[in-house]
Amino acid sequence: MSGDDQKREILHWLIDQGHSPEEINKIVQRLDDYDLHTVYGSLFAGSEQREEGELDVEDVIDDVLNTITTEFGTEEQTFSVIKHLEARVPLLGPREASPEQLAAELRGQVAELAQRFTCSDRADHRVPITLELAETSAAREAQWSRLPRPAQDRHFATLRAVVAEELLAEIDNPTDENGLEPLMVGLRKRVYDWVVLANIAMPGKIETAEGLLAGPACETRIEPMQSCLAQAVEYAEKTEWPKLHRLSLATIHDWTLHKHSWLLDHRGDNAVSRALSALSHLFRPSGCDAALDLFFAMLGLEALYADSYEGIQRQLLGKSEALLGGNRSLAAHLVPMYQLRSKLSHGSLGLRNRYDHRPAPPADSRLAEPMCAAVGLLVATLQWLVQNDRHELRFEYSVVAPQDGPS
Numbered sequence: 001m002s003g004d005d006q007k008r009e010i011l012h013w014l015i016d017q018g019h020s021p022e023e024i025n026k027i028v029q030r031l032d033d034y035d036l037h038t039v040y041g042s043l044f045a046g047s048e049q050r051e052e053g054e055l056d057v058e059d060v061i062d063d064v065l066n067t068i069t070t071e072f073g074t075e076e077q078t079f080s081v082i083k084h085l086e087a088r089v090p091l092l093g094p095r096e097a098s099p100e101q102l103a104a105e106l107r108g109q110v111a112e113l114a115q116r117f118t119c120s121d122r123a124d125h126r127v128p129i130t131l132e133l134a135e136t137s138a139a140r141e142a143q144w145s146r147l148p149r150p151a152q153d154r155h156f157a158t159l160r161a162v163v164a165e166e167l168l169a170e171i172d173n174p175t176d177e178n179g180l181e182p183l184m185v186g187l188r189k190r191v192y193d194w195v196v197l198a199n200i201a202m203p204g205k206i207e208t209a210e211g212l213l214a215g216p217a218c219e220t221r222i223e224p225m226q227s228c229l230a231q232a233v234e235y236a237e238k239t240e241w242p243k244l245h246r247l248s249l250a251t252i253h254d255w256t257l258h259k260h261s262w263l264l265d266h267r268g269d270n271a272v273s274r275a276l277s278a279l280s281h282l283f284r285p286s287g288c289d290a291a292l293d294l295f296f297a298m299l300g301l302e303a304l305y306a307d308s309y310e311g312i313q314r315q316l317l318g319k320s321e322a323l324l325g326g327n328r329s330l331a332a333h334l335v336p337m338y339q340l341r342s343k344l345s346h347g348s349l350g351l352r353n354r355y356d357h358r359p360a361p362p363a364d365s366r367l368a369e370p371m372c373a374a375v376g377l378l379v380a381t382l383q384w385l386v387q388n389d390r391h392e393l394r395f396e397y398s399v400v401a402p403q404d405g406p407s
Helices: 003-016 021-031 036-044 057-067 099-113 138-145 177-201 229-239 249-259 271-280 290-305 312-324 328-345 365-387
Strands: 085-092 117-120 126-134 155-163 211-215 218-222
Touching (some): 003 021, 003 036, 021 057, 036 057, 099 126, 099 155, 099 249, 117 177, 126 177, 155 177, 177 211, 177 218, 177 249, 177 271, 177 365, 229 365, 271 290, 271 365, 290 328, 290 365, 312 328, 312 365
Antiparallel strands (some): 085 155, 085 211, 117 126, 211 218
């Protein structure tokens, strides 16, 4: 194995151990004092093959970590050792869910996707992204993503999205943050896309804590994604409508990445892409905000079901019943939905500050229930589109003879 290959293996091992970019840089600087072959042998030969008195790299690493002093806010660049571009996002499950079960369910599905995700570079070339579900301890993950302690109990795995080193080599100035900016933007969006799509497949089952995107000479944060979907699922189960399903990630990604690959990056000229964009607005660092969630869910529903500005409520009710079956709860909530949305649009409904990231207080049931009904209907409709491989909804009217004549 060449020296470059050995260096790459050592770097990947350090990343897999969950060390932060700052720590990796310090560790590599210290290991440069030793022979490369000796370092590699110490890591991968196994302790039973290591002769007495030989270098123990893990002892060196422990010594480095014990001497590192972290100064928050320093402008010094310490990430040049990272040769690839990588996003790491801690995944959070519902409080009542088994972390092991969720991780096991997702691991195979994520592996199935391989390199089917792509993002664009400055020349608009499609660059493959490797996805991986990594199981790492919450304590170690905190080094990469500063995982807050309240989220540690819900942390079941970490999503890794990587653009390989050899792909970055084709970019002008790959160690310059400006040269990497388009890829960084694209990779970060693909992480957000993955979370949104995962919640169409498994509504309300996956949220994220703050993540990190790091590469040569650059680092940026990936904001947490919390949502109201768990509440909407609970309400749908209570009212027995709409019926929400558990779909495979492969089914969702096949719909968006293969059959209708333009959907994720569409600018909104198609009704389904507008509905997906509306769904994305339900995710934010502060979690559920019933007023905003209702507003965006209604935007998504109208994009899917309304073909004119006349009789929108009638269109929404009639078409959704034709597609998903009728339910009294929707009819009961439809008028309050539009009344509340009108109040929000005209500035007479409470609206939180965009940068207030404190958890939202529990919403009044008069607002929470219409919001849950609207969000549930939006997700159920998107699931129907996925299951039926459609990229639009089209309705036609027909005249049906009455079953019984006049008496």
